[in-house]
Amino acid sequence: MPKSYRVPVLLAVAAGTLLFVAAPFAIRLVAQQAQPSSRVGATIKLPAASAEKIREHVKYLSSDALEGRGMGQPGGDKAADYIAKQFASYGLEPAGDDDTFFQNVAMVAMKTLPDTTFQMVPDQGDPLTLKLLDDFVTSNETQKEISDIDAPIVFLGYGIKAPEYQWDDYKGVDLKGKVALLFVNEPISNNPDFFKGKALTYYGRWTYKFEETARRGAVATLIIHRTDLASYHWEVVRNSWGNEKSYLKLDGTPKLQAASWISQESAKKLVGLAQLDLDELFQRAQGRDFKPITLPVHLKAHIASRVRPFVSRNVVAMREGSDPKRNDQAVLYTAHYDHFGIDTSRNPGDQIFHGAVDNATGCGILLELARTFARAKKAPPRTILFAAVTGEEQGLLGSEYLGKRADYLAVKPILDLNFDALAPLGIPQETEVAGADRTTFYPAVQSTASRFGLVIQPDAHPEAGHYYRSDHFSLARVGIPSFSISEGQLFAGHEAAWGEAQSKDYVANHYHQPSDLFHEDWNFKGLAKMTDFGAALGVIAATQWQPIDWLPGDEFAKYQQAARSIDGDALFAGRPDLRLVSAPTIPYPPLARQTRIKGTVVLDVTVSTGGMVTKVEVLSGHPLLQQAPIDALKKWVFAPREGEPRTFRLEVEFALRTYTRGTRRASSVHVSGPLHLVILANGVYLETMSSSVAK
């Protein structure tokens, strides 16, 4: 970048802002003199975690005063404020929106109303009318009050496309504007190399089914419920989907107008309208040669919903790393602070869902991690980021937002360590770190665990897919190696059976119930130990030179790769005619960045049958932003295809990170929805400061 650009901008900066940059500057100089070596970590000393402090946090966060920390309720807001105040008192830097500790997460709660109707209309014969809640449940992810659908139904087997297992149920079928009908779960397998054997992969989760079909342009998706596959009864589906469901406010991610489940009985009748047999279809779905079947049946649906927008907050703070070459990367710690809040329709005295174990304990650990890292005389080379997230109980929403917005953070997370519901029962002798073994960081986890006298316990129920049900998953799915740190069942002075009994009692009698209460006789020394264990892992990750990656072939490895380049599948979702072969990235034009110009450029692009881009036409956008996408797009190459040349309209959004302090971070490109690219760069005077500091 020509130096002349910097000068006027630097002059424009208020003198006061220069002052606070001076302090990190001094630290950086010292750090730069240190020889890079793998022993740097040995010099990072953290104070030991305090059991007493964790106890105070858990006691307060689960007290009546916080009213169960409901999302969108005063108690939840109080909890967020408390956590932010603690972060500030430790001297951590804010890492949320606009130099605050908060990341505002806009959400929408949807409740499906009783006048919602589903009718299956065959090309010939009488229609089949389904009964809401008895035969089907549905939720309008597009966040509209009314949606009407009349579209053909396509049976898709499991609805899975998994290149790593050479599996593709779609076989190029066009789902645009159609209704997907599919089974929950994944092909039956005992082979660990095929859909992980008995363990559930993400492809088997119902969330994947809705996401993948929406990506392909479906308007509605009907998941066929089978108790034997879903591991829960229709009653469970009915109860949880009969209530209000919360979503992140629409952000360009494709969504379904009717995200639905139908009972096995109804599915039988539905395929019967097409003279097909459900059991036979299930058998067919087990093979790689399965092909989608368009049924001679339409779904005619009217979906009426109550729409309730609200805002909740993640709380984010950081301790900047001491190595200026690496402190744009961060080890992230997460724990959700939300719980189920207060339900005034219950009996007085039993209205507050205290959520002491779930997850005041994780918050206590997160806060103690924050305090000890803040107190360390010298920060680790990489930055340490702390995020208390909201909306976990409603479907990992706060962490989903954090993950989706990871590119906007001042620093780039390279590893997420999550804490969710650790019972303060005593000194743990075991740890569960399910998912750590998917990453190249596992040897460090193993040696650290043994240093702490913790035996690593394998996931007792891999078929239940727990890995996909806690906040670390939201980071994993954007490619960041992530796992939760938990206790096992063996505690000092007890038999394993004791721990097992405690855990069974908790699940049966207190989990997600008002009785998940704080107990005065709880022993917090174990949580202090887990905090120290987590801190030790963080120090290693924030110090070591080897990158932390998913193991080759892991289902999340592809997201990590995608994060490094343009994810063609996501960008051209729903456009099977456009398969991106290579795509040089689009840089943020330096002059636009210097002058803080942001905005969206809309372009029409023509692709020849040979796959080359032959024409790029700008429809709108700031003149300073237009040339970069034109130049880059002309170099994009697509898979050749017969017939007419193809065209697509692309939106390229240029956005600036808003931090006025924090570290320098490279520009990045990500796909925020079909045909929508976001190019992110740092606000320029941050860049200017850092550059001048480094000189």
Ligand SMILES: [Zn+2]
């Ligand atoms: Zn929970």
